[in-house]
Amino acid sequence: MFKTIGLRNFRCFSSVELDLTGPRDAPLSYAAVYGMNASGKTSLIEAVRFLKLSTLTFESLSVSQDIPDGSGTEFGRYLASAMASRRIVLGDLARECVMDGSDDGMSLSFRFSVDGRDATYDMSFSADGTLTSESLRYISEGGRTIAYM
Numbered sequence: 001m002f003k004t005i006g007l008r009n010f011r012c013f014s015s016v017e018l019d020l021t022g023p024r025d026a027p028l029s030y031a032a033v034y035g036m037n038a039s040g041k042t043s044l045i046e047a048v049r050f051l052k053l054s055t056l057t058f059e060s061l062s063v064s065q066d067i068p069d070g071s072g073t074e075f076g077r078y079l080a081s082a083m084a085s086r087r088i089v090l091g092d093l094a095r096e097c098v099m100d101g102s103d104d105g106m107s108l109s110f111r112f113s114v115d116g117r118d119a120t121y122d123m124s125f126s127a128d129g130t131l132t133s134e135s136l137r138y139i140s141e142g143g144r145t146i147a148y149m
Helices: 041-054 074-084 092-096
Strands: 002-010 012-021 108-116 115-126 131-139 145-148
Touching: 002 041, 041 092, 041 108, 092 131
Parallel strands: none
Antiparallel strands: 002 012, 002 108, 108 115, 115 131, 131 145
16 A cells, blocks of 8 residues: 655656555555645546556556546546557656656655555656666565665
8 A cells, every 4th residue: 555655747746745644654544635626636646557557567568458548638648549559668658747847857756565564666767758767675574675776
């Protein structure tokens, strides 16, 4: 379960961290996101979808997979088009999501709970969509930090 979602220069967010924890840093069972039109609700959902798509093996992505097309947004239209051609490129996704006018690129950070232990997954991209850093960290059962970079 997600504990925090951090976004920098992602869609409409220059910098935001959404805390999804309750007492004793436990992940919330559920959370409601509400707000006025154009306040970032869809962008938040697109960040989670970006995470999901970034973890897929895109060569094996099938149009029949259960991924909402979000066709009401520019990002959704790109996904629908890419899925129809069976080609999704992470750099293309990043270029679609980087905040307009940002020369700094963007970053996404997810902290989540796996079997009661914290894990973090961070991605950073340049303004042109190039992945500049990626890391996955978690504490294994033996108490050692496992990192993928």
